[in-house]
Amino acid sequence: MEYAAKLKTPGGLQHGYFFTKIKPKLPTAQEAHQAYWNHLSIDNYIEGDYKFRQRKYARLEINFESQEIANLGSTYFQEEEFNELFGGQHRVFSPVDSDFLKDPFFLKLLNFDYHFFKEHKLLTGVKHYVGIHQIRTTTISKRLGEVTPEGIHKDGHPFFGIHLINRVNINGGVTTLYDNNRNLLDQITLNSFGDTLLVEDDKLFHGVSPIGSISDGLGFRDVLIIEFY
Ligand SMILES: [Fe+2]
Numbered sequence: 001m002e003y004a005a006k007l008k009t010p011g012g013l014q015h016g017y018f019f020t021k022i023k024p025k026l027p028t029a030q031e032a033h034q035a036y037w038n039h040l041s042i043d044n045y046i047e048g049d050y051k052f053r054q055r056k057y058a059r060l061e062i063n064f065e066s067q068e069i070a071n072l073g074s075t076y077f078q079e080e081e082f083n084e085l086f087g088g089q090h091r092v093f094s095p096v097d098s099d100f101l102k103d104p105f106f107l108k109l110l111n112f113d114y115h116f117f118k119e120h121k122l123l124t125g126v127k128h129y130v131g132i133h134q135i136r137t138t139t140i141s142k143r144l145g146e147v148t149p150e151g152i153h154k155d156g157h158p159f160f161g162i163h164l165i166n167r168v169n170i171n172g173g174v175t176t177l178y179d180n181n182r183n184l185l186d187q188i189t190l191n192s193f194g195d196t197l198l199v200e201d202d203k204l205f206h207g208v209s210p211i212g213s214i215s216d217g218l219g220f221r222d223v224l225i226i227e228f229y
Contacts, residue, residue: 016179017200021195030105032103033105034166037166040136052139052144052145055136056093056134057076057093057095058074058101058131059132060129060131062114062127062130067107076092083156109224130229131160133223133224135222136222137221138220139219140219141217153206153207154204154205159201159228160199162196165223166222169213169214170220170221172211173190173211174189174208175188175197176207185204
């Protein structure tokens, strides 16, 4: 199994998080993958006149043995206790493109995350519900992009991977991790395509600092979040 070498890294997930880098074999695959973030839809659940988030979402049921993927739609729900800003309501987002769900690098990330949590005995069985979030946070001139407008939080889904897709003309966007007593554990900036943070939600709180543009004009941070329900 090609995942084995990475998974044996000392300290993997002992504090509830793990950082690694996942690269495509071909550089052209990076550009093809990044292009999927260029036509997301405005997240209209963001309040205020500056809508700093764009996204697409898919809820899937996946058999990781046969690699069969059933698309169950694009309605997302978080319990209110986990998201005071948006929780307790069904949010309907634009659906992820069907082509994206066949993209080789997407399938690589998806299977990496699955095998990672399986090797850590956090996922058992082969069939799982999986949430796919394509998210772009934008900033322009002095308008900051709030990456986590809900503040320091838990997602309310047991395990997830955050994969950096792109950072363009921004500063900030630093991920801070806290233990369950909200003591600071670590600060990590996902900088390059394929930078990956795997999180066991029960053990941590997390937050990401806002992004600002380095020079005037548009700046953005693109991520793929793969969560296991
Ligand atoms: Fe989160």
